[in-house]
Amino acid sequence: MSDKPARPARAIKLNVLNEPKESYTGGKSSLCPGCGHDQISNVIISAAWENGIEPHRVAKMSGIGCSSKTPAYYLGQSHGFNTVHGRMPSVTTGAYAINKDLLYIGVSGDGDSASIGIGQLIHAIRRNMDMVYIVENNGVYGLTKGQYSATADIGSKKKKGEPNKTQPIDLCALAINLGCTFVARSFSGSKKQLGSLLKAAMSHKGFALIDVISPCVTFNNNDESMRSYGYVKENEITLHMTDYIPHFNPVEEIEVPEGHFRDIELHDGSTIRLETISAEHDPGNAVAALTALHEAESNQKHVTGLLYFDNTKPSLAEDMGLVDIPLVDIPNEDLRPNRETLDKINAALHG
Amino acid sequence: METIANDFTINIATANGTGSQSANLILLQSLFEMGVPVSGKNMFPSNISGLPTWYIVRLSDNGYQAPGNRTHIQVLLNPATWDEDLASLEPGSVVIWNENAKMEMNRDDVISYPVPMSALARKINPKIAKLVTNIIYVGVLAELLGIDQEELEAAVAKQFKGKATAVELNITALGLGRDYFKENLSKNDPYIVEKRVIEKPQFFIEGNEAAALGCLFGGVQMLAWYPITPSSSLAEGIINYIPQLRTDDDGNATCAVIQAEDELAAAGMVLGAGWAGGRGMTATSGPGISLMQEFIGLGYFAEIPSVFWDVNRVGPSTGLPTRTQQSDITLLYEGSHGDTQHIVLIPGTVEECFEFGWRAFDYSERYQTPVFGLSDLDLGMNRWACEGFEYPDQAMDRGKVVRERDVFEAFEEFGRYLDVDGDGIPYRTLPGSGMDPILYRGTGHNPKGVYSEKPDDYFELMQRLRRKIDGARDDLPAPILREEDECEVGIIYLGSMENTIQEIDDILEATGIKVSQCRVRALPLHSGVEEFIRRHKTTIVLEINRDGQMYGILRKELPNDLITKIRSVAYSDGVPPRAGIYAKLILETLKEGDN
Numbered sequence: 001m002s003d004k005p006a007r008p009a010r011a012i013k014l015n016v017l018n019e020p021k022e023s024y025t026g027g028k029s030s031l032c033p034g035c036g037h038d039q040i041s042n043v044i045i046s047a048a049w050e051n052g053i054e055p056h057r058v059a060k061m062s063g064i065g066c067s068s069k070t071p072a073y074y075l076g077q078s079h080g081f082n083t084v085h086g087r088m089p090s091v092t093t094g095a096y097a098i099n100k101d102l103l104y105i106g107v108s109g110d111g112d113s114a115s116i117g118i119g120q121l122i123h124a125i126r127r128n129m130d131m132v133y134i135v136e137n138n139g140v141y142g143l144t145k146g147q148y149s150a151t152a153d154i155g156s157k158k159k160k161g162e163p164n165k166t167q168p169i170d171l172c173a174l175a176i177n178l179g180c181t182f183v184a185r186s187f188s189g190s191k192k193q194l195g196s197l198l199k200a201a202m203s204h205k206g207f208a209l210i211d212v213i214s215p216c217v218t219f220n221n222n223d224e225s226m227r228s229y230g231y232v233k234e235n236e237i238t239l240h241m242t243d244y245i246p247h248f249n250p251v252e253e254i255e256v257p258e259g260h261f262r263d264i265e266l267h268d269g270s271t272i273r274l275e276t277i278s279a280e281h282d283p284g285n286a287v288a289a290l291t292a293l294h295e296a297e298s299n300q301k302h303v304t305g306l307l308y309f310d311n312t313k314p315s316l317a318e319d320m321g322l323v324d325i326p327l328v329d330i331p332n333e334d335l336r337p338n339r340e341t342l343d344k345i346n347a348a349l350h351g
Numbered sequence: 352m353e354t355i356a357n358d359f360t361i362n363i364a365t366a367n368g369t370g371s372q373s374a375n376l377i378l379l380q381s382l383f384e385m386g387v388p389v390s391g392k393n394m395f396p397s398n399i400s401g402l403p404t405w406y407i408v409r410l411s412d413n414g415y416q417a418p419g420n421r422t423h424i425q426v427l428l429n430p431a432t433w434d435e436d437l438a439s440l441e442p443g444s445v446v447i448w449n450e451n452a453k454m455e456m457n458r459d460d461v462i463s464y465p466v467p468m469s470a471l472a473r474k475i476n477p478k479i480a481k482l483v484t485n486i487i488y489v490g491v492l493a494e495l496l497g498i499d500q501e502e503l504e505a506a507v508a509k510q511f512k513g514k515a516t517a518v519e520l521n522i523t524a525l526g527l528g529r530d531y532f533k534e535n536l537s538k539n540d541p542y543i544v545e546k547r548v549i550e551k552p553q554f555f556i557e558g559n560e561a562a563a564l565g566c567l568f569g570g571v572q573m574l575a576w577y578p579i580t581p582s583s584s585l586a587e588g589i590i591n592y593i594p595q596l597r598t599d600d601d602g603n604a605t606c607a608v609i610q611a612e613d614e615l616a617a618a619g620m621v622l623g624a625g626w627a628g629g630r631g632m633t634a635t636s637g638p639g640i641s642l643m644q645e646f647i648g649l650g651y652f653a654e655i656p657s658v659f660w661d662v663n664r665v666g667p668s669t670g671l672p673t674r675t676q677q678s679d680i681t682l683l684y685e686g687s688h689g690d691t692q693h694i695v696l697i698p699g700t701v702e703e704c705f706e707f708g709w710r711a712f713d714y715s716e717r718y719q720t721p722v723f724g725l726s727d728l729d730l731g732m733n734r735w736a737c738e739g740f741e742y743p744d745q746a747m748d749r750g751k752v753v754r755e756r757d758v759f760e761a762f763e764e765f766g767r768y769l770d771v772d773g774d775g776i777p778y779r780t781l782p783g784s785g786m787d788p789i790l791y792r793g794t795g796h797n798p799k800g801v802y803s804e805k806p807d808d809y810f811e812l813m814q815r816l817r818r819k820i821d822g823a824r825d826d827l828p829a830p831i832l833r834e835e836d837e838c839e840v841g842i843i844y845l846g847s848m849e850n851t852i853q854e855i856d857d858i859l860e861a862t863g864i865k866v867s868q869c870r871v872r873a874l875p876l877h878s879g880v881e882e883f884i885r886r887h888k889t890t891i892v893l894e895i896n897r898d899g900q901m902y903g904i905l906r907k908e909l910p911n912d913l914i915t916k917i918r919s920v921a922y923s924d925g926v927p928p929r930a931g932i933y934a935k936l937i938l939e940t941l942k943e944g945d946n
Contacts, residue, residue, distance in 0.1 A: 056785030059627075072790050072802070079782035080790035081626055081653075083619070084645050090575075090616035094623025094631055095782065097573045097607035102627075102783050120619070123612040323603040327572045328628045328781065330605055332747045335570030335630070336709075337596045339742045345564065345596075346739040349554040351509065 086117020368400025490528020565708015
């Protein structure tokens with residue numbers, strides 16, 4: 001027994017499932033202090049909590065790299081799989097085929113997604129598998145101590161070495177061209193925007209890619225880097241203000257903005273509200289999205305927001321033509337055909 | 352002339368893509384239905400159309416299924432290989448040749464039957480003369496050898512699945528071939544076909560189709576695959592049977608099929624399925640297994656049930672993609688970097704392709720590890736006689752999965768990699784269950800599944816993994832033994848060599864050497880293999896590769912006093928094993944041992 005007097009009970013904030021936020025946290029991060037990835041982990045925790053996701057119904061997937069270590073730092077009640085370099089999409093695909101009812105949140109890096117695993121990313125997009133795919137994009141390889149990745153911008157210079165001369169791969173442009181059904185870019189420093197986009201991605205049916213510029217404080221946060229905190233803050237073009245209105249919240253309670261806005265209804269009944277800042281961006285228009293990306297790149301800027309959205313395509317679960325219940329829940333006797341069926345097969349083969 | 356019934360080999364030389372495969376299968380099927388023990392080997396190129404193909408039909412009342420040691424009847428249609436095929440024949444061989452091929456018959460020491468096959472085919476329909484030419488030689492062979500018209504017609508109906516126009520066309524062409532021989536040639540050779548009483552009815556089936564059925568009866572829930580010869584027909588077999596075997600009345604399936612972007616992705620999907628608690632598999636060949644190595648190691652280290660079928664073709668590299676070999680043994684057994692050891696099931700018959708098809712999932716979930724099926728092109732893509740498949744004699748074994756919370760709570764201590772039972776096999780919970788949620792990883796981990804680089808954690812983990820797989824040895828399919836009383840010479844062999852071993856045995860016995868047979872059916876090796884070697888004075892390890900891979904495994908694992916008792920006979924030229932070649936090599940090896 002403690003001798004200390006009992007402290008007065010503190011009100012704990014609960015979400016729609018009556019869960020405290022602690023139900024969504026994970027282990028202590030071992031990344032560098034100030035790493036953009038830790039901010040993203042915090043946004044994942046908040047988004048899952050605010051969205052009222054049952055914590056054990058999430059599957060945390062990742063590849064290899066600094067970013068891929070982060071599933072240990074959030075959603076401690078969820079199973080996860082830290083797979084091999086660049087191959088998280090295929091492992092997720094197999095898991096999804098067996099249990100389509102889990103919420104798959106994949107975290108990857110620019111080495112993982114734009115180099116070694118670009119093929120798997122492309123094909124996961126093609127299949128329109130239901131998953132949230134977050135790229136924690138800092139333009140460098142961290143664990144191997146600071147080599148450029150395939151997303152490093154031309155002319156950008158990391159802490160050590162020469163400026164990058166190789167054409168970068170823009171994962172958002174790639175995804176739009178592939179017909180990805182949810183494509184967004186954000187910045188780990190933009191907590192509110194990232195939170196709204198992430199919650200919307202969780203409510204989406206199909207493949208949701210969020211490319212998050214997430215500065216590497218150790219190898220790529222110097223002034224000459226185009227992915228440093230300072231540079232991104234100065235050179236970010238925000239397409240629109242984003243708000244997320246969950247399906248369990250009546251819309252009336254949300255403050256309606258004064259200017260022009262566009263509401264997009266998501267698969268689970270939630271809404272993402274895009275408030276126009278200067279010029280209006282139509283996320284249903286792939287060409288407009290590509291133009292925005294192209295112009296930003298030409299001007300050495302980063303454009304953020306919901307770039308592209310399409311809710312008309314079937315997702316992989318529908319395409320596979322499977323029974324309604326997840327395959328993992330099918331009892332053994334329904335998986336193995338009975339003896340009479342084998343007798344029939346034998347008889348047919350005997351002709 | 353004395354006749355030779357049901358003991359000869361027919362070699363049919365055509366070009367691929369000309370429809371010769373249908374004609375050859377009709378020939379094979381009609382002989383089979385007459386009760387003649389017969390086997391067919393398709394020696395096809397890696398090509399869509401126009402390259403040389405040989406089809407070898409062996410009739411053998413002894414039941415020998417290997418391609419024979421020589422050709423008795425040569426059918427010549429392909430100008431590209433004409434001279435070579437003709438030159439390789441022994442004097443007295445029969446040659447049925449297309450008179451319209453604009454090629455010469457330059458042998459006078461063979462029995463020659465010229466037939467204007469193209470001209471006859473054009474009579475039926477000039478537009479499809481090329482296709483019809485093939486069925487004409489079947490008609491000629493039928494008349495020459497005495498194949499029942501009724502069986503031929505039944506085989507045609509089966510081949511073309513009753514499509515009336517195709518059936519009619521082919522039967523007409525068969526008749527033209529028959530009539531031409533009857534009216535223009537006279538039989539001048541000893542070879543005939545005799546009907547045999549069929550004691551147990553059999554059907555023909557390819558190993559890949561048998562394995563596909565086995566997988567479906569094993570409850571496969573996800574097939575991820577990337578097309579590669581010679582395994583594609585295994586995956587396609589599963590796909591073709593899903594509507595019949597694994598689909599409900601509303602047309603919804605209980606098995607997902609994903610055609611992956613490459614073999615790496617296919618392997619990743621298999622692991623994902625196993626991680627999520629399902630039965631996932633892929634079918635591939637050596638090049639695919641090479642690409643899957645990284646995931647195979649992850650499956651071993653993170654202990655994920657996963658099933659991989661390797662239909663072995665000739666390596667290394669692209670090798671001979673349409674030829675057969677047993678050269679992936681060590682690739683599978685010791686697959687991936689680091690210290691690993693994997694369970695490999697090695698069927699030798701189509702019945703075992705079916706049986707190991709379902710058993711692979713049980714082993715994989717029981718031991719929570721990748722399990723390989725090792726077939727080969729010969730077994731997988733050629734047709735073999737089968738009496739029928741036996742229903743699984745064991746219920747599905749889903750392994751140590753904790754599904755209910757009260758069971759979970761009853762554990763004094765739970766850790767994903769904790770060896771509770773002392774058999775090296777830990778307990779697992781499934782994603783979505785909320786029980787013992789851990790982040791699975793390919794990095795070092797402690798019994799709780801938490802990242803660890805501690806020397807003791809790593810050492811203990813690796814020891815447990817070895818204990819786990821070692822523990823499977825005598826649980827896996829035992830070797831099939833056929834032993835002589837003398838126990839002089841033993842032969843250890845595996846897989847599709849099953850179809851040649853008896854002929855090898857008979858050749859050796861004719862020279863006065865009695866041999867015992869031990870067919871290995873799984874890795875790691877069953878204790879019965881060691882005992883077999885101990886009982887015999889000398890044991891030959893016979894395999895279809897260059898380096899003696901199974902021999903290497905035995906040398907590594909046998910106790911020192913037995914190593915000197917084994918000898919390697921390894922040979923591979925891409926062709927299914929011909930008994931004469933292997934018997935000769937065994938004799939030479941035994942002789943060397945005597946000196």
